[in-house]
Amino acid sequence: MIANMNKPFRNPTIADRLIGELDRALNxxxxxxxxxxxxxxxxxxxxxxxxxxxxxxxxxGLMRVNHSGEMAAQALYQGQSLTARDPKLVDKLxxxxxxxxxxxxxxxxxxxxxxxRPSLFDPLWYAGSFAIGMAAGIAGDRWNLGFxxxxxxxxxxxxxxxxxxxxxxxxxxxxxxxxxxxxxxxHAELAEDLGAAALPQPVKQMMKLTSKVMTxxxxxx
Numbered sequence: 001m002i003a004n005m006n007k008p009f010r011n012p013t014i015a016d017r018l019i020g021e022l023d024r025a026l027n028x029x030x031x032x033x034x035x036x037x038x039x040x041x042x043x044x045x046x047x048x049x050x051x052x053x054x055x056x057x058x059x060x061g062l063m064r065v066n067h068s069g070e071m072a073a074q075a076l077y078q079g080q081s082l083t084a085r086d087p088k089l090v091d092k093l094x095x096x097x098x099x100x101x102x103x104x105x106x107x108x109x110x111x112x113x114x115x116x117r118p119s120l121f122d123p124l125w126y127a128g129s130f131a132i133g134m135a136a137g138i139a140g141d142r143w144n145l146g147f148x149x150x151x152x153x154x155x156x157x158x159x160x161x162x163x164x165x166x167x168x169x170x171x172x173x174x175x176x177x178x179x180x181x182x183x184x185x186x187h188a189e190l191a192e193d194l195g196a197a198a199l200p201q202p203v204k205q206m207m208k209l210t211s212k213v214m215t216x217x218x219x220x221x
Contacts, residue, residue, distance in 0.1 A: 035105045036098055040179045041113075041172035055167040060116035061219040062162050063173055066180070067107035068119045068218035069155065072129035073100040079133020080148065086141050092190065093148075099183045106176045113172065119218040145196035150204055152188035154211060156181055 051059065077097040081090045111118060119125070136147040159181040166173050199207075 032105065032108060035102045037102050039106055039109060040175040041106070041110060044171035044175045050169055051167060055170065056114055059166060059170050059173050060111060060114040062166060063107050063110045063114065063176075064116060064119050065215045065218045066159075066162065066177065067104065067111060068122055068125050068214060069158070070100055070104040070107055070180075071118075071122045072125045072214065073151075073155075074104060075126040075129035076133040076136075076148075076151065079130040079135075080137045080144050081133075083134045083137025084141055084144055085137075089141055089144070089194065092194065096187050096190070099187070103176075103180045103183065106180075110173055110176055120221050121217060125214055125218070142195055142197040143199075145191040145194050146199045149188045149191035149196040150199050150207060152184045152191065154207060155184045156188065158211070158215070159184065 074097060077093050077100060081093040081097070084090050084093060108118065132147075136144045139147075159177050162177050163174060163181075166177065
């Protein structure tokens with residue numbers, strides 16, 4: 001027994017890491033998590049009861065899209081950190097992932113407040129984004145960072161459009177989206193500071209098309 005206790009711990013293998021990421025994925029998709037930061041909507045007035053039925057449907061649809069987007073972001077960061085080469089980059093990706101996890105939980109909380117559920121396709125968004133993240137990491141750290149930067153820039157534009165569409169009196173949803181926008185812009189700038197490569201235009205267009213499909217489906221289902 002003592003001899004076993006004195007044996008050094010082995011470094012985790014790729015199989016160990018994949019099992020850990022699978023456990024994390026299942027928790028993200030099916031379990032409500034605890035946020036590391038305060039809920040932005042708690043600083044806003046409790047106005048859900050002041051929204052009309054139509055306004056609540058609109059807000060819920062947009063927050064369902066945001067929840068799906070954050071589900072995809074979690075998977076993307078997981079895949080990227082799993083295949084990134086530079087340990088410092090892995091740490092940066094994991095730190096950003098914590099903020100994305102907060103976003104995921106905030107959107108889920110807001111959906112609960114509005115009496116709505118997340119998208120039924122969340123497991124699909126998660127699986128697809130995880131695979132894309134791994135592919136980006138395999139391509140090399142500069143391309144990995146480039147993909148991250150472009151993704152976050154597109155997310156910022158997407159959140160701007162939601163701020164334009166959300167009801168003016170839905171201060172709780174707006175507070176969440178505004179904080180998410182600040183964080184996502186920070187992630188994009190971090191990736192660029194770390195040496196992100198500029199993605200070819202066809203890749204950017206494909207990313208936009210994929211995002212459009214996801215957001216169109218998630219808003220309704």
